[in-house]
Amino acid sequence: MVKKSLLAVMILIGALGVLIAVLIVRTLSFGAASSNSDVTLPPVPAFDDMTIASRLTEAIQIRTITVTAGDPRPGQEGPWLEFHDFLERSYPEFHARVSKELVADYTLLYTWPGSDPELAPILLMAHQDVVPVNIGTEGDWDAHPFSGEVKDGYVYGRGTLDDKTSLITLLEAAEALMKDGFTPKRTLIFMFGHDEEVSGSGAQAGVARLKSRGISPDMVLDEGFMIVDPFPLTGKPVGMIGIAEKGYLTIRITSEASGGHSSVPPRNSANVQLAKALVALDETQMPADFSKPPLSDMIAATASDMPFMQRMAFANLWLFEGMVESEFAKSGESNAMIRTTTAPTMLAGSIKENVLPQKATALVNFRVHPNDTVDKVLRHVRKVVSEFDGLSADLYEAGGISSEASPVSATDNRAYKILASVSRDASGGAPVAPALVLGATDSRWTTEIADNVYRFAPSVIDIADLSGAHGTNERIRLDNLSRMARGYAQIMKAMASE
Ligand SMILES: [Zn+2]
Structure with a gap:
């Protein structure tokens, strides 16, 4: 008896030892050293x-605010026209060298022709419009939201993060390269949408025009991510390059019952059934999947900077996936990274x-993860609500857009390597991770004409400042201005030289 139980204990200890060894070996070998793939900028x-x-x-002071689809309304186009004049005045060399077109009235499309028309162009994007400031919250700002005031090392104002600084620094970069005598081999196209925040109809029309000319850009670059400091999983800066963005749909759930007088209510009235279905949907979230990019790549790229226990959990998802998933599910942002959200x-x-x-x-509004489709979400909702009498679910088309998640762009091509190198140069060597953009950008229209669509700006943003985009105290640190212009110039020159 004694011998037998001793043997069992020894086997158990042996098995535990093997398990621990496997966990540690997997942890130490997990993650890619990405800094070896630098392109010389x-x-x-x-x-x-x-x-x-x-x-x-000056750009911030011009109130190009969009509120609803169709903006700017006739008679309210003043700020857009003023903005175009301001750009022409501020970037004379650029405007002398490019051909300028207006698409859908106010979207700007500029072409800087390359010396080799055989090469596919690159498309650089930003948008002119901004969201409004909620009435009554202006006083919460440290500087007036449309002052563009420089204060305490920042430029304040609506549009400093989303997205006028990208627009301005793209033009600063192009203007400086032109003055410097640079002639691109590859054509550079700049597209600045005028209504990104409400519908993106300007960019949609711009892409249609490029398509009609048979243009298929070698790379598209738009807003979406930047160098985030600190990155929540590592506590250190990480250059995040958006290689995909989520899709969008709204589903209407209808609950039907006999109605009647509220003095004699039945137990399961239409409202109660509907409430039960909403609770069931909340408790039956769409599945998470850590095995595919961008998520799998993002985790691998940042693993070497993670605390050991966290790295061990990611390296051994076969054992810890449940735990990791429930950690991600705790915050709205991280939950949105791993699954289609239900709202x-x-x-x-x-x-x-x-x-x-x-x-x-x-x-119920859903943001579709690249692992899911609009149809899969609709089937999921129908299955959940079918448990309750009198309920049905349909796609809500009146909401406007319903779109699939974008395709996932590659990370093993020259375009991505250049962006990653620019990110490292702009961040003092911080690791670079491909990432999923949780909102929608104008670049979603370009996936019809281009495979390599990236969402990145070479700026370093404190994660606390990110809440300023669409919120209070939107601001950008002054040193980001030269950093972004430099990064964009590097991207243009590296991409357009061959
Ligand atoms: Zn934006």
Whole structure:
């Protein structure tokens, strides 16, 4: 008896030892050393933060605000026209060298022809419009949201993060390269949409025009990510390059019942059934999947900077996936990275307090992960609500757009390597990780004409400042202005030289 149990204990200890050894070996060998793949970046002119700031200030002061689809309305196009004049005045060399077109009235499309028309062009994007400032919150800002004030080492104002600094520094870069005598081999196209924040119809029309000319860019670069400091998984800076973005759909859930007087309510009225279905949907989230890019690549690229225990968990998802998933699910942002999100937004029932509704409806907004499709989400919702009597689910087309997640762009081509090298140069060598953009950008239209679509700006943003985009105290650190102009100049010169 004693011998037998001793043997069992020894086997157990042996097995544990093997398990621990496997975990440690997998942990230490997990993650890619990405810094070996640097491209040698070309020399570019020097840029000055304060000079760029003076022009950014002026750009912020011009209120190109969009609120609803169709903006700017007739009679309200003043700020867009003023903005175009300001650009022409501020970047004379650029405007003398490029051909300029207006698409959908206010979207700007510029072509800087390359010396070799056989080479596919590159397309650089930003948008002119900004979201409004919520009425009554202007006083919460440290500087007026449309002042463009330079204060405490920052430029303040709506559009400093989203997305006027990209627009301005792209032009600073092009203007400086032109003055420096640079002639691109590859054509450079710049497209600045005028209504990204409401529908993106300008960029959509711009892409249609490029398509009609048979243009298929070798690379598209738009907003979406930057160098984030600190990156939540590592506590250190990480250059995040968006290689995909989520899709979008809204589903209407309808609950039907007999209605009647609220003095004699049945147990399962239309509203109660609808509420049960919403709770069931909340508890039955779409599945997470750590095995595919961008998520798998992002985790591998940042692993070497993670604390040991965290790295061990990611390196051994066969054992720890449940734990990792529930950690990610704790915050809205990280949950959105791993799955299609479920967000009930609008509810409607009876029109009077003492009347039971015959029909109650809920709109539920979903952001589609690249692992899912619009159809898969609809089937999932129908399955969940089929557990409850009187319920049905349909695609809500009146909401406007319903789109699949974008394709996932490659990370093993020259375009990505150049972006990664620029990110490392701009961040003092921080690791670079491919990432999933959680919102929608104008670049979504370009996936029809291009395979290599990236969403990245060479700026270093404190993660706390990110809440300023669409929120209060939107601002950008002054040293990002020369950093971005330099990074864009490097990208243009490296991409367009061959
Ligand atoms: Zn934007």
